[in-house]
Amino acid sequence: MPDKELSERNLHLLTTLVERFIRDGVPVGSKTLAQDAAVSLSSASIRNIMAELEDAGYLASPHTSAGRVPTDRGYRLFVDSMVTTDVRTAQGLQHKIQGELHGGLPPAQLAESASALLSDITRQAGLVLLPRSASLHFRQVEFLPLSSKRILAILVLNEQEVQNRVINTEQDYSEEQLQRAAAFVNEHYAGREVNEVRELLLGSMREDKSVIDQLMQDAIDFASRALESVEPPSADYVIAGQANLLGSQMGQFEDMQRLRDLFEAFQQKKEILHLMERCAHGHGIQVFIGEESGYDVLDDFSVITAPYTAAGEPVGVLGVIGPTRMAYEKVVPMVDITAKLLTAALKG
Template sequence: MAEEIGERAQHLLKVLVESYIRNGQPVGSRLLARDSGLDVSAATVRNAMADLEELGMVSSPHTSAGRIPTNKGYRMFVDSLLTVKPLTDREIMTLNGQLGVDGSNQELAASVSDYLAGMTEMAGMVMIPRTAKRSSLRHIEFMPLSDHRILAILVINEKDVQNTVIRVDRQYTTAELQQAANFLNSELAGRELFDVRHRILKELRETKDGMEQMMHQAISMAEQVFEQPASKSNADDFILSGQTRLMGFEELSNMEKLRGLFEAFNEKQEILQLLDRCLDGDGVQIFIGDESGYGVLDECSMVTSSYQVDGEVLGILGVIGPTRMAYERVIPIVDVTAKMVSAALAQSK
């Protein structure tokens, strides 16, 4: 491209973004000339600003205000200009304290989300994907409820519990259910959920000719349990905390926008789709403003990272805050948190 950005222009953009992030005020040429550390006059800076404006990196709210970064400007900033500020030992200690290895995954996620929110003063989030690929079924158990409803309890990964209610065509006795569970446990326990869902059940169904009545029924129960994407667990796999902090930001004081954002949080659906997109990416990923494509996030940025064990992505965590956030601080926080969560999970395996 002919429209390469010069060394100095880059540096000016960097200083401008930093200044704007700090003060929230448009940055004028005079101030910028002084703060840049460069030995140039305001007029020179103005020329550079004109160039940056042409490239869409900055814009002025109106004629006689300074410049503010555009989303594209922020993007350039985080991609190539930013100098991250490593965490202090103290901050790392705090996190370590929170990562108890002995809670359920839900509890772990909640405490990590809190930590992220607390450290960044924004909203923290942790997502556990619906089908964590490496999940293995430890145990299945049935319990009769009223009428033709049966409670199925799955223990997954030695740690997490999932309840599902299924409906059947007749009443079953506790003993019958016990028998069915025994059968299924012998066939399925220890397998990975993914396998159970897609392979094992099919296999069983196909070879069931010689089986007795009870087994047939056990299999069809299991199908019900595993088929549905588990509406309840679906809702539980995204934990958000500290949303209310977002109400403190100037740039989110528009009630309409804010309301849209909170409704999106309640729906969860849109946010989840967005996070799904991060699953493949490596390291810290950032959505700035409207890059996400979701209108409600227009004034926001998301900084996310996946956490993983043995190279296998287990989920996504990160923060949501106003576009004007302290990236140089937030990015290492998210990065380190993801790594420590990964480590903690690996250890508890």
């Protein structure tokens, strides 16, 4: 909500100044605002209001200019006060996005495509927290002989995740025996949730051993041991369009070390991942401006995110990261629509 301490006149002037600065990228002076058709005030009145806004922490005066630039607090009030966003532009890109996010693709690939599209249409860096299933499903297993009394268990989980396990055995097995063992496990347990398979395998191991032959008993033992340490994959994200951060808007950064630090954070992933996971538990569009994220590396940047869902449950987050001088009225609805279209695509 708009700050109650600001009069409607002061808020209107702040909004006009922020829009000017986002568009032109140079400090905005009173003469420039006096010539704006949306501002019906004298230069003297404008100077007084700008001084008030600066004292209140909404504007700052660069040392090299008589004009003013928005602070993080000024951007925040601007975003919270936006009466309209450029939904029409975002809707105009809807068909392009839908054409790329067609059903049938694996969820992670859909999410990566959405991130790349969002980066392309916003000219910011796109980032996406990849979808994580709350459960793991066992698809199939393959057993391969490695060396004396050692076999390799290749597990396929969910859609495409592959995990390998080395199992020590009390005897050697031929390739044909291991193929039969894997076929037995796949026939009886494929398609079930991993925790259920574990329980069923343990139950089978306690049953009368005369019911099945020794090789099938060994197959159950191999599968049980292979699934012991299986856990859902850790959270991960991908980023697209980092080069967009090197564009013309980056002239606002006097210290390019900040940009290098951000790229390093992209590589290490920890801080960005923490922020994305926080957003995954939120609702709707979230906008972090400068220091609001709580991470020093993002102090000169803004992050806009929206969750996407599958089967009615949030499974990831889509968003952009860019300079605080960002066209929020355009970017916010683009992030929102792209997240909704990704959700629709995940439904198939």
